[in-house]
Amino acid sequence: MSAYTLFLDDSWDITLNSDGKIKTATEAYAIAQNGCNATRLFTKDAYFDQQKGIPHYDIELGHGIAAVPIIESRIKQALLNVEGISDALAVLDIQKDRILGGNAYITLTSGETAKISF
Numbered sequence: 001m002s003a004y005t006l007f008l009d010d011s012w013d014i015t016l017n018s019d020g021k022i023k024t025a026t027e028a029y030a031i032a033q034n035g036c037n038a039t040r041l042f043t044k045d046a047y048f049d050q051q052k053g054i055p056h057y058d059i060e061l062g063h064g065i066a067a068v069p070i071i072e073s074r075i076k077q078a079l080l081n082v083e084g085i086s087d088a089l090a091v092l093d094i095q096k097d098r099i100l101g102g103n104a105y106i107t108l109t110s111g112e113t114a115k116i117s118f
Helices: 027-040 064-080
Strands: 004-006 024-026 085-095 099-108 113-117
Touching: 004 027, 024 027, 027 064, 027 085, 027 099, 027 113, 064 085, 064 099
Parallel strands: none
Antiparallel strands: 004 024, 085 099, 099 113
């Protein structure tokens, strides 16, 4: 089965193609975008499958820098649950004003690699 999803712009909103139809993404881009979505999903936020997502409220919120390895592990697991991703590595850091950021490096089952920034 090939990967297929709605294309989201930099504001995480749907967009239109040149024909005025909703733009879609396929293959490697779609898998990487699905990976991005998985890293942003909190547990109980997905309406139809509330078990999906990362339990941030239960684990690390309010625990500061000590929680970074836990978050990296949870993000990696969320990425590995995305169809089409065979390996993942999350590298996070605490930025100014306690904002968590970083990158995830994924390997697709096709062998392609991609970087996801957050």
